[in-house]
Amino acid sequence: MEDCNRLNNLVIPHLEMLVCLLLEIFFQLPPVKGKPLYVENVGVDLWSSLFKVVELKSIVRQKDHVFAELLNRLRIRSKGTPMQDNDIEILKRCEMGEVGSALHIFPTNRQVNEHNVVQLLNMCPEHVQINAQDFVNSKKTGKLELMKGHHAKAYDTCLAETLLLGVDARVMLCKNVDLMDGLVNGVCGTVTHIVYGNDNNTFPQTVYVKFDDKEVGAQRTRCGNASAVAVGSTGIEPEEERVTKKGGLRRQFALKLAWACTVHKVQGLTVDSAVVCLKKIFSAGQAYVALSRFRSLSGLVIQDFEDKTIYCKDNINDAIQSMDPFLMKNPMSHILNTHTFTVFLMTVQNLTLHCVCTHLRLNCIAVTETWLPADSSYHSVNINGYTFDSSPRSSSYSSSNPALVDLQGQQHGGVGMYSADSLKLNMLKVPDVNLECLVYNCLPYNILTAVIYRLYPMALFKEYLGKLLDWLDPRSNTIAVMGDFNDDIRKSLTICKFITDKGYVQLLKTPTTERGTLIDRVYVKTHYQVESIVLPTYFSDHEGIVCSFQCTTDDDL
Known part of the structure; x- marks a missing residue:
């Protein structure tokens, strides 16, 4: 878990x-x-x-x-x-x-109402009855005017015609009042004050509620009545809704008694x-x-x-x-078998915030933009069954070139590699090539895998990448160089031509980002049969890439 x-x-x-x-x-x-x-x-x-x-x-x-x-x-x-x-x-x-x-949780509204009234009478002997203010359009002026009594029928409203309330009454908001302040339909609390205006002793100006969750109404509480703030209460003011087909309006507090509620109302609560x-x-x-x-x-x-x-x-x-079933068809099922070496490449954009699902039986998981500092503890990013190694940005450069000196001091960047404990893999010590990179050797297949992240000028990058490729070349007949090159191959072939001229093939043909760019690359030089698939990821604007090397005979092992 x-x-x-x-x-x-x-x-x-x-x-x-x-x-x-x-x-x-x-x-x-x-x-x-x-x-x-x-x-x-x-x-x-x-x-x-x-x-x-x-x-x-x-x-x-x-x-x-x-x-x-x-x-x-x-x-x-x-x-x-x-x-x-x-x-x-x-x-x-x-x-x-x-x-x-x-x-109390009841099946029907009638049971709820009966229990709430009984509790109100017992707990709030000085309760009040708040009659809704209903308005109609004046036939003379066309403006809304307060009517005597109430609308014969009110449609699509949570505002009650008559509301019984009292200090210490348990209440629930029955409408979304302020989403940002947590004042949403269903939150419960206790009435602490019922405040009337100077010119109206029948319809309250504000009802103050101390909500069970202290975060609910916190913004209003900070700006509210001083006496109410002292007890952490939130001012609830009347709401207005159109309730008739002819534009009739109702003004009432979006509250209801809440010593009890229906099963439907508690659905989703704990x-x-x-x-x-x-x-x-x-x-x-x-x-x-x-x-x-x-x-x-x-x-x-x-x-x-x-x-x-x-x-x-x-x-x-x-x-x-x-x-x-959602996972009934696995697009990679034909390339995942016992005679396959698989690498999954992804740009994670902060490894500590994500983790890897290993149900695809991947041999290696190459990650770029790990954002890990040099002194980071790997405990927070460990995955059961895998060994993790990292090359953070801060320890990847030794050159005095101003571009690299500036880059070394910047956050983010960095690469890492998860290697399955079930397969014999060895991390190689790479010479000082001033690249954010890691190189692994899969010993049973003799496949070298290099993961790279590039952010500095292309001319300088080509110089150091060339040194890495020359160092890799004599060490194996099968080499994979992959990573985030931050260079769209659809607009520039400079780096692609540089690598393919050294005998590599670039596998990816489809965009690897949500913006439709192809900046993540997989270059291979091999005699194995190779396949690659681009897979969506939920957390990054980069897609994931699976690269598979498949043996044709047992002699390839």
Whole structure:
């Protein structure tokens, strides 16, 4: 896991677009009164024709193995399948927990509203009723004017006609108010102040809320009322929305009581403790979503447990099975075998921020722009099964040439090489050629691989590159020189002609960057059969390149 976190899926098999699908979404809840996206009768069969399946198996929310496995079984349990006795026993034990004032999760809005009102009466005896201000267009002036009463029907709005609030009331924002300040739909807190203006004692000017997350509303808090700031509260002002087809407007606070909320509302949240009521479950997946919000069983309290309420939609599995696996076809499968030496070249642009996915069984991974300092510890970039060596920019130059002296003091640059522990490879000590480069010898194949990064003037680069090529030439019949040359071969053939005149072949024909340039090169001199493939990468504007040397007979070994 540590390796994959550093270079998380850097090698992505050939694809036109990267789409990440969490399969758990299919077993959760569709929109209220809406259709799941995986059904076919929504105008187009999205999933079977356009998408590929990636199954993510690592569970992040639950660290308790027993609880995680239980939830996995509940997630895919069909309505007619008996629940395991052990699972029933575990869940029934959760009925004996303490309720207290914890968050309550109910299936229906009616249950939520009833619980919230009861809690308001108990916790906030001096609560107030805030009636929305509704406006209509004046027939005389055409301007909006405050109406008596409320609109007969209000459409597409989260603003309540009547809002009950009180100091110490638990509330939730029901609308995105300020995305940059974290004031988004679903964040919860506690009311600390209800402030009225001097000219209006019926409709508040501001409601101050102390949010559970201290970062939510932090910008407003710094600029808010001094007394509210003292307790870390954020001022919430009324919102306005058009709520009728004729342009009628409603003005109200985008808040709702939140001692309880619906299962649909908590979908996507993680909670440490809460009470889940399974009475009046009306939808497949609803009970699973409620139960799976918890990090552990210790924080879960269940009311009205019935195992028949926990089930999934039967056609979800059929929908998933109809989709093609994302990694079903590997474009390199024909060149990856036991008689192949493979090198993967990539420009990482800071190696410590990325890591290498090694499922392609690569022998060597050559990296440029490692950005590693000379005194860097390689522990943070190690990959299991590989040995790493580095040539940082700061230790690559000894020339007194001003261009190289200036370059040596600059950050970034540098090259590195991962070599598989399963193959006999040897790093060669390169003479002082004033290049950011490393050279490896694959002993079973006698293949020399040099990785290079170039940034200084071309004439000077050719001089030192020539010294390196002359040094490599007598040491093997098979040599690969690869790297980021920072010179588009489609505009200039200077360096290409210089190297090919020495007997090398440049393998790449397609662009290697998002800008359509071909600045990454692979030059080879060999008697082996050689193939190269350009692969997309997610983190860099450079693509990845796989180079494969394939033996034709056992005599080549």
